[in-house]
Amino acid sequence: MNPSQQNWQLTTLSQRLIVSCHPAPELEDSALLEGIDSVWRDTRRHHPKLYNGRVFCVSDLKPDAISGFWCEYRWVLAQMRSPELAARLKLRSLAVTGLLICPEGVVLGRRNPASLYLPGFWQGVPAGSVEAREASDTVNLPEQLLAELDEEVGLSHDVILTDPLLACEHDTTHIIDLGFAIRTELSFDAIRAGWQAKANDEYDALECHAWHEIAPLTSQVLPTTRALLERLAP
Numbered sequence: 001m002n003p004s005q006q007n008w009q010l011t012t013l014s015q016r017l018i019v020s021c022h023p024a025p026e027l028e029d030s031a032l033l034e035g036i037d038s039v040w041r042d043t044r045r046h047h048p049k050l051y052n053g054r055v056f057c058v059s060d061l062k063p064d065a066i067s068g069f070w071c072e073y074r075w076v077l078a079q080m081r082s083p084e085l086a087a088r089l090k091l092r093s094l095a096v097t098g099l100l101i102c103p104e105g106v107v108l109g110r111r112n113p114a115s116l117y118l119p120g121f122w123q124g125v126p127a128g129s130v131e132a133r134e135a136s137d138t139v140n141l142p143e144q145l146l147a148e149l150d151e152e153v154g155l156s157h158d159v160i161l162t163d164p165l166l167a168c169e170h171d172t173t174h175i176i177d178l179g180f181a182i183r184t185e186l187s188f189d190a191i192r193a194g195w196q197a198k199a200n201d202e203y204d205a206l207e208c209h210a211w212h213e214i215a216p217l218t219s220q221v222l223p224t225t226r227a228l229l230e231r232l233a234p
Contacts, residue, residue, distance in 0.1 A: 024071045106124070
């Protein structure tokens with residue numbers, strides 16, 4: 001089913017959101033572990049650059065508090081690729097996504113057709129899993145979003161972030177997006193030039209749309225971005 005037509009669960013977040021961490025559950029079932037290994041080996045054959053880092057998964061989500069744990073990325077990948085494993089793992093991985101607003105309007109990126117997750121759909125930029133980028137277990141959401149912005153758009157300065165405004169949970173993968181607004185005075189031409197020069201291949205197209213032009217595109221736009229558009233529209 002087209003994800004834009006699915007019922008993703010939306011939670012409005014408090015400005016005083018706290019994120020806390022607890023130990024990950026033990027995976028002791030040998031069949032479950034072998035299933036995870038099998039998915040990882042098969043996916044790596046097609047995507048050899050995949051890295052099995054640590055990602056954050058949510059145990060409990062409230063408007064003012066998120067608690068969760070760090071686990072291996074391959075656990076989350078196995079859940080995305082195998083409904084049988086998903087039913088046993090029941091992970092809710094955490095991601096950050098932004099709605100980048102420049103003087104000309106709203107910047108949207110089209111997910112690369114080769115993406116493992118939701119290829120071909122348009123979304124606010126950037127977007128990515130909450131990853132442990134250092135040895136610390138601390139979850140720093142603004143740093144995570146800025147790192148994704150640099151990697152995916154080539155933009156690392158001249159931006160202002162809001163606190164996370166909302167959480168949107170995918171009703172099949174159970175990935176939870178935290179949505180932020182990102183504002184810049186840079187022109188879209190400058191943003192696009194930086195994307196073309198420095199960014200990775202997360203998006204195969206980057207476009208800017210005035211607010212009044214966005215409504216006809218909503219069937220192609222992912223639900224978290226639609227929720228941010230509705231929340232932030234002038």
